[in-house]
Amino acid sequence: MKVKRASGRAWNELRKMKAKVGVVPNADGSAIFEFGDTVAIAAVYGPRKLHPQHMQDPATGILRVNYDLLSFSVADRKRPGPSRRSTEISKVTEWALAPAIDLEAFPNTVVDVQIYIIQADAGTRTAGINAASMALAHAGIPMRDLITSVAVGKIDEQIIVDVDKVEEDYEGGEGATDFPIAKLARSDEYTLLQLDGKIPPERFKEALDAADKACQEIYEFQKKALKEVGE
Amino acid sequence: MENEINEAHQESKEDSVSKKRKIVVPGEFIVKGEDFLPGDGAKREGDNVIADRYGLAEIAGRMIKVIPLSGAYVPRRGNVVLGRIIDVLFNGWLVDVDSAGNAFLPIDESPRFINRNEMDQFLAIGDVLAAKIWSIKGRGIDLTLKGRGLGKLDGGFVFRINPSRVPRVIGREGSMITLIKEKTGTNITVGQNGWIWIKGDNLDNEIKARNAIEFVADKVHVDGLTDKMEQWFSN
Numbered sequence: 001m002k003v004k005r006a007s008g009r010a011w012n013e014l015r016k017m018k019a020k021v022g023v024v025p026n027a028d029g030s031a032i033f034e035f036g037d038t039v040a041i042a043a044v045y046g047p048r049k050l051h052p053q054h055m056q057d058p059a060t061g062i063l064r065v066n067y068d069l070l071s072f073s074v075a076d077r078k079r080p081g082p083s084r085r086s087t088e089i090s091k092v093t094e095w096a097l098a099p100a101i102d103l104e105a106f107p108n109t110v111v112d113v114q115i116y117i118i119q120a121d122a123g124t125r126t127a128g129i130n131a132a133s134m135a136l137a138h139a140g141i142p143m144r145d146l147i148t149s150v151a152v153g154k155i156d157e158q159i160i161v162d163v164d165k166v167e168e169d170y171e172g173g174e175g176a177t178d179f180p181i182a183k184l185a186r187s188d189e190y191t192l193l194q195l196d197g198k199i200p201p202e203r204f205k206e207a208l209d210a211a212d213k214a215c216q217e218i219y220e221f222q223k224k225a226l227k228e229v230g231e
Numbered sequence: 232m233e234n235e236i237n238e239a240h241q242e243s244k245e246d247s248v249s250k251k252r253k254i255v256v257p258g259e260f261i262v263k264g265e266d267f268l269p270g271d272g273a274k275r276e277g278d279n280v281i282a283d284r285y286g287l288a289e290i291a292g293r294m295i296k297v298i299p300l301s302g303a304y305v306p307r308r309g310n311v312v313l314g315r316i317i318d319v320l321f322n323g324w325l326v327d328v329d330s331a332g333n334a335f336l337p338i339d340e341s342p343r344f345i346n347r348n349e350m351d352q353f354l355a356i357g358d359v360l361a362a363k364i365w366s367i368k369g370r371g372i373d374l375t376l377k378g379r380g381l382g383k384l385d386g387g388f389v390f391r392i393n394p395s396r397v398p399r400v401i402g403r404e405g406s407m408i409t410l411i412k413e414k415t416g417t418n419i420t421v422g423q424n425g426w427i428w429i430k431g432d433n434l435d436n437e438i439k440a441r442n443a444i445e446f447v448a449d450k451v452h453v454d455g456l457t458d459k460m461e462q463w464f465s466n
Contacts, residue, residue: 028303046303047331061331100257102283109331137285140302140395142272143257144283186258226285227254229300 003158003173006166012210014150014162014217019225021138029139033131035162037121042131044139047109061103065094065113067128073120089125096129096149096182096192102142111141122165123151129182129192134222146222147191148215149182152207154199159207161214181211185219188212252289254300255282261295272297304394304424306330306364306372311381313389313422316358319351326362326374329391329424334372336362341376359384359428361420380420387418387430390441394425396448399456406457407447414464415440
């Protein structure tokens with residue numbers, strides 16, 4: 001390994017994960033998911049009646065996701081409220097989750113997913129997707145599969161798994177690349193693929209393989225947390 | 232109050248030794264083989280039967296079901312539910328039953344004749360009632376009040392628990408709820424949507440009954456709950 005990771009992790013080592021379901025008593029389903037210092041809480045409400053009525057779809061229920069980075073989650077207080085960034089992440093999270101869930105049995109309804117990042121140390125969208133996927137399962141929504149998500153990246157020329165804040169801001173050599181992906185856990189269907197930075201096409205496969213392995217690990221972790229129901 | 236008990240114990244066939252149960256997550260493999268039939272919450276994928284949602288997988292003979300452990304109430308025909316009147320229309324009442332769509336109670340489905348001009352003397356906005364779902368069509372749920380133990384609920388109070396806990400609260404053949412009723416001397420109606428109405432002679436008994444129900448609802452994965460409940464009462 002040419003570049004040492006500040007956290008001392010191996011290149012393919014995830015941060016310590018923590019996960020639990022049933023953390024929001026008033027929600028129909030909820031989960032908390034942590035990647036090291038990144039903590040995401042997801043709460044699912046519904047299926048419930050959709051307002052405004054013109055958005056209702058008589059063929060199927062719809063999914064609505066709201067991602068919010070809370071003002072105290074970062075070192076410099078973030079101005080609260082929706083931003084360009086949070087709107088975008090809400091949308092890509094929605095697209096990342098939608099292929100897994102099947103709401104045809106609930107026409108004219110909505111399933112609301114609220115994702116709150118209460119502590120941010122990079123990888124918030126991936127932690128949010130992992131939490132949301134568990135929360136959707138916990139809410140008893142019919143699903144094809146769980147969604148698992150991880151950010152791989154590249155610092156200088158080294159591919160790394162689960163990028164943290166220090167690595168995201170890395171400036172030596174080729175700089176830092178952030179490459180968050182989400183997939184259906186049991187198959188190779190990717191539902192989120194973003195790229196911030198650059199990666200040579202011939203190394204793309206390498207990064208994706210690393211992500212697949214990491215996702216497998218996360219999937220087992222999500223399963224374990226869902227099976228520990230002792231509330 | 233026999234109604235809710237008869238409904239419920241069909242859904243609370245539990246703890247029998249012949250059945251194998253385990254918690255499954257969506258997409259998880261349950262069993263392999265062509266002989267099995269995927270039921271509620273399960274589906275077939277090639278040769279395997281996999282879970283469609285999170286819950287307890289139950290293999291009963293050839294039938295495979297996944298019983299939900301949490302989540303919102305999904306109405307079914309024949310369920311007794313508690314609801315609150317949210318509007319009085321010209322031919323019936325609109326009822327909030329805590330599900331995705333509102334339910335409708337037609338004036339013809341009330342137990343006795345009601346003058347259309349005086350509908351709100353029978354049920355006014357805000358009134359709470361126990362009703363049975365008699366049909367679910369594409370759009371909306373239809374309720375009826377024809378049946379034993381159904382009708383407006385006067386006095387007492389309503390609170391809610393998670394709908395997936397309702398079968399446990401009722402117990403097998405209604406054993407749990409009968410025990411709670413006897414020990415506290417209260418009248419209790421449990422709706423499949425998780426709303427519970429309690430009315431007793433005094434508030435202390437009512438609160439005791441509520442605590443008892445919440446105790447049961449919290450301890451979902453314990454066997455022999457009815458015995459535990461008797462112990463709880465003796466303390």
